[in-house]
Amino acid sequence: MKRGEKVVLALMAVMVVSVMLRNVWVNSHDTEKDRGIPFYTTASPELTRQASELYRQQQCRECHSLWSVRNIMESVPAPALDGIGSLRDEAWFYQYFSAPNPQAILPSRLKPQYRMPSYAALTDDERHTLARYMASLKVEDWYLADTRKAEYEKLTGKDYHP
Numbered sequence: 001m002k003r004g005e006k007v008v009l010a011l012m013a014v015m016v017v018s019v020m021l022r023n024v025w026v027n028s029h030d031t032e033k034d035r036g037i038p039f040y041t042t043a044s045p046e047l048t049r050q051a052s053e054l055y056r057q058q059q060c061r062e063c064h065s066l067w068s069v070r071n072i073m074e075s076v077p078a079p080a081l082d083g084i085g086s087l088r089d090e091a092w093f094y095q096y097f098s099a100p101n102p103q104a105i106l107p108s109r110l111k112p113q114y115r116m117p118s119y120a121a122l123t124d125d126e127r128h129t130l131a132r133y134m135a136s137l138k139v140e141d142w143y144l145a146d147t148r149k150a151e152y153e154k155l156t157g158k159d160y161h162p
Protein backbone atom coordinates (compact mmCIF):
# COMPACT_ATOMS: atom_id res chain seq x y z
CA MET A 1 0.00 0.00 0.00
CA LYS A 2 1.19 3.47 -0.79
CA ARG A 3 1.66 5.97 1.97
CA GLY A 4 -1.17 8.15 0.60
CA GLU A 5 -3.56 5.22 0.63
CA LYS A 6 -2.68 4.42 4.25
CA VAL A 7 -3.45 7.98 5.26
CA VAL A 8 -6.84 7.87 3.48
CA LEU A 9 -7.70 4.53 5.10
CA ALA A 10 -6.69 5.79 8.52
CA LEU A 11 -8.85 8.90 8.10
CA MET A 12 -11.83 6.78 7.04
CA ALA A 13 -11.37 4.52 10.06
CA VAL A 14 -11.34 7.55 12.36
CA MET A 15 -14.54 8.83 10.77
CA VAL A 16 -16.35 5.50 11.09
CA VAL A 17 -15.34 5.12 14.72
CA SER A 18 -16.40 8.67 15.60
CA VAL A 19 -19.82 8.23 13.97
CA MET A 20 -20.26 4.99 15.95
CA LEU A 21 -19.25 6.68 19.20
CA ARG A 22 -21.59 9.55 18.51
CA ASN A 23 -24.53 7.16 17.95
CA VAL A 24 -23.80 5.35 21.18
CA TRP A 25 -23.73 8.68 23.02
CA VAL A 26 -26.94 9.97 21.43
CA ASN A 27 -28.83 6.73 22.10
CA SER A 28 -27.79 6.57 25.71
CA HIS A 29 -28.79 10.20 26.31
CA ASP A 30 -32.05 10.24 24.39
CA THR A 31 -34.48 9.13 27.09
CA GLU A 32 -37.46 10.64 25.20
CA LYS A 33 -37.19 7.83 22.66
CA ASP A 34 -37.38 5.12 25.30
CA ARG A 35 -40.48 6.45 27.00
CA GLY A 36 -42.85 4.84 24.53
CA ILE A 37 -46.48 5.73 23.95
CA PRO A 38 -47.74 8.26 26.53
CA PHE A 39 -51.47 7.47 26.18
CA TYR A 40 -53.38 4.93 28.24
CA THR A 41 -56.86 4.23 29.60
CA THR A 42 -58.00 3.42 33.10
CA ALA A 43 -61.29 1.96 31.82
CA SER A 44 -62.39 -1.59 32.60
CA PRO A 45 -62.66 -3.99 29.65
CA GLU A 46 -66.45 -3.78 29.98
CA LEU A 47 -66.52 0.03 29.77
CA THR A 48 -64.06 -0.06 26.87
CA ARG A 49 -66.28 -2.51 25.02
CA GLN A 50 -69.48 -0.50 25.53
CA ALA A 51 -67.89 2.84 24.72
CA SER A 52 -66.10 1.52 21.63
CA GLU A 53 -69.40 0.21 20.33
CA LEU A 54 -71.01 3.66 20.75
CA TYR A 55 -67.94 5.35 19.33
CA ARG A 56 -68.29 3.22 16.22
CA GLN A 57 -72.08 3.59 15.90
CA GLN A 58 -71.96 7.37 16.32
CA GLN A 59 -69.07 7.67 13.85
CA CYS A 60 -66.90 9.72 16.16
CA ARG A 61 -63.87 8.69 14.14
CA GLU A 62 -65.18 10.41 11.04
CA CYS A 63 -63.81 13.50 12.76
CA HIS A 64 -61.57 12.43 15.67
CA SER A 65 -58.51 10.30 16.02
CA LEU A 66 -58.07 7.95 18.99
CA TRP A 67 -55.27 5.45 19.62
CA SER A 68 -53.85 6.86 16.38
CA VAL A 69 -56.63 5.18 14.42
CA ARG A 70 -57.60 7.72 11.85
CA ASN A 71 -60.14 7.51 9.16
CA ILE A 72 -58.14 8.00 5.96
CA MET A 73 -61.00 10.10 4.59
CA GLU A 74 -60.90 12.32 7.64
CA SER A 75 -60.88 15.98 6.74
CA VAL A 76 -62.18 17.63 9.91
CA PRO A 77 -59.52 19.26 12.11
CA ALA A 78 -61.15 18.05 15.33
CA PRO A 79 -58.95 17.57 18.41
CA ALA A 80 -57.44 14.11 18.92
CA LEU A 81 -59.09 12.34 21.86
CA ASP A 82 -55.97 10.54 23.13
CA GLY A 83 -55.24 11.86 26.62
CA ILE A 84 -58.34 14.07 26.63
CA GLY A 85 -59.32 12.75 30.09
CA SER A 86 -56.21 14.43 31.51
CA LEU A 87 -57.45 17.80 30.21
CA ARG A 88 -61.12 17.60 31.23
CA ASP A 89 -63.23 15.57 33.69
CA GLU A 90 -66.18 13.23 33.42
CA ALA A 91 -68.78 15.83 34.49
CA TRP A 92 -67.60 18.16 31.74
CA PHE A 93 -67.84 15.42 29.08
CA TYR A 94 -71.32 14.44 30.24
CA GLN A 95 -72.51 18.06 30.03
CA TYR A 96 -70.89 18.49 26.65
CA PHE A 97 -72.49 15.35 25.15
CA SER A 98 -75.86 16.28 26.68
CA ALA A 99 -75.89 19.87 25.42
CA PRO A 100 -78.37 20.69 22.65
CA ASN A 101 -75.70 23.11 21.42
CA PRO A 102 -72.17 21.89 22.33
CA GLN A 103 -70.68 25.11 20.90
CA ALA A 104 -72.25 27.02 23.80
CA ILE A 105 -69.81 25.06 26.00
CA LEU A 106 -66.85 24.87 23.63
CA PRO A 107 -66.83 27.44 20.81
CA SER A 108 -65.97 26.27 17.31
CA ARG A 109 -63.89 27.89 14.63
CA LEU A 110 -65.18 25.52 11.95
CA LYS A 111 -67.95 25.54 9.38
CA PRO A 112 -71.22 24.17 10.86
CA GLN A 113 -70.97 20.78 9.12
CA TYR A 114 -67.59 20.04 10.74
CA ARG A 115 -68.51 21.06 14.29
CA MET A 116 -69.06 18.69 17.16
CA PRO A 117 -72.65 17.41 16.81
CA SER A 118 -75.08 17.29 19.74
CA TYR A 119 -75.49 13.86 21.29
CA ALA A 120 -78.39 14.96 23.48
CA ALA A 121 -80.59 12.43 21.68
CA LEU A 122 -78.60 9.47 23.07
CA THR A 123 -79.95 7.84 26.22
CA ASP A 124 -78.68 9.06 29.57
CA ASP A 125 -76.81 5.75 30.02
CA GLU A 126 -75.08 6.10 26.67
CA ARG A 127 -73.95 9.66 27.42
CA HIS A 128 -72.64 8.54 30.81
CA THR A 129 -70.77 5.66 29.16
CA LEU A 130 -69.12 7.96 26.64
CA ALA A 131 -68.29 10.53 29.33
CA ARG A 132 -66.80 7.90 31.65
CA TYR A 133 -64.71 6.49 28.83
CA MET A 134 -63.46 9.92 27.68
CA ALA A 135 -62.47 10.66 31.29
CA SER A 136 -60.45 7.41 31.34
CA LEU A 137 -58.29 8.48 28.38
CA LYS A 138 -55.13 9.63 30.13
CA VAL A 139 -51.72 10.89 29.14
CA GLU A 140 -48.46 10.45 31.07
CA ASP A 141 -47.27 13.63 32.82
CA TRP A 142 -44.23 13.97 30.58
CA TYR A 143 -46.50 14.39 27.54
CA LEU A 144 -49.27 16.45 29.15
CA ALA A 145 -47.97 19.84 28.01
CA ASP A 146 -47.63 18.61 24.39
CA THR A 147 -51.17 17.21 24.50
CA ARG A 148 -52.56 20.50 25.83
CA LYS A 149 -50.69 22.43 23.16
CA ALA A 150 -51.99 20.20 20.33
CA GLU A 151 -55.56 20.45 21.61
CA TYR A 152 -55.38 24.24 21.93
CA GLU A 153 -53.98 24.63 18.44
CA LYS A 154 -56.66 22.36 16.92
CA LEU A 155 -59.45 24.21 18.71
CA THR A 156 -58.29 27.75 18.01
CA GLY A 157 -56.07 27.48 14.94
CA LYS A 158 -53.58 29.67 16.84
CA ASP A 159 -50.13 29.03 18.28
CA TYR A 160 -50.05 28.06 21.94
CA HIS A 161 -48.14 30.38 24.26
CA PRO A 162 -48.56 29.20 27.83
Ligand code: HEC
Nearest residue numbers: 058059060062063076078079108109110114115116117151
Ligand atom coordinates in the same frame (compact mmCIF):
# COMPACT_ATOMS: atom_id res chain seq x y z
C1 HEC B 1 -68.73 16.08 12.45
C2 HEC B 1 -67.46 15.84 13.14
C3 HEC B 1 -67.52 15.28 14.56
C4 HEC B 1 -68.11 14.12 15.03
C5 HEC B 1 -68.91 13.10 14.24
C6 HEC B 1 -67.79 14.06 16.44
N1 HEC B 1 -67.04 15.13 16.81
FE1 HEC B 1 -66.34 15.52 18.68
N2 HEC B 1 -65.66 17.33 18.05
C7 HEC B 1 -65.64 17.76 16.74
C8 HEC B 1 -65.02 19.07 16.67
C9 HEC B 1 -64.75 19.87 15.41
C10 HEC B 1 -64.71 19.43 18.00
C11 HEC B 1 -64.07 20.75 18.50
C12 HEC B 1 -65.19 21.73 18.86
C13 HEC B 1 -65.96 22.21 17.66
O1 HEC B 1 -65.33 22.72 16.70
O2 HEC B 1 -67.20 22.07 17.67
C14 HEC B 1 -65.09 18.30 18.84
C15 HEC B 1 -64.91 18.22 20.21
C16 HEC B 1 -65.03 17.06 20.96
C17 HEC B 1 -64.62 16.91 22.33
C18 HEC B 1 -63.96 17.99 23.17
C19 HEC B 1 -62.50 18.00 22.79
C20 HEC B 1 -61.68 18.97 23.60
O3 HEC B 1 -60.71 19.50 23.04
O4 HEC B 1 -61.96 19.15 24.78
C21 HEC B 1 -64.88 15.63 22.69
C22 HEC B 1 -64.59 14.98 24.02
C23 HEC B 1 -65.50 14.99 21.55
N3 HEC B 1 -65.57 15.90 20.52
C24 HEC B 1 -65.91 13.67 21.52
C25 HEC B 1 -66.66 13.11 20.50
C26 HEC B 1 -67.30 11.83 20.56
C27 HEC B 1 -67.20 10.87 21.73
C28 HEC B 1 -67.96 11.66 19.38
C29 HEC B 1 -68.86 10.53 18.99
C30 HEC B 1 -69.94 10.21 19.94
C31 HEC B 1 -67.70 12.84 18.57
N4 HEC B 1 -66.91 13.69 19.28
C32 HEC B 1 -68.17 13.03 17.29
C33 HEC B 1 -66.13 17.09 15.63
C34 HEC B 1 -66.85 15.91 15.69
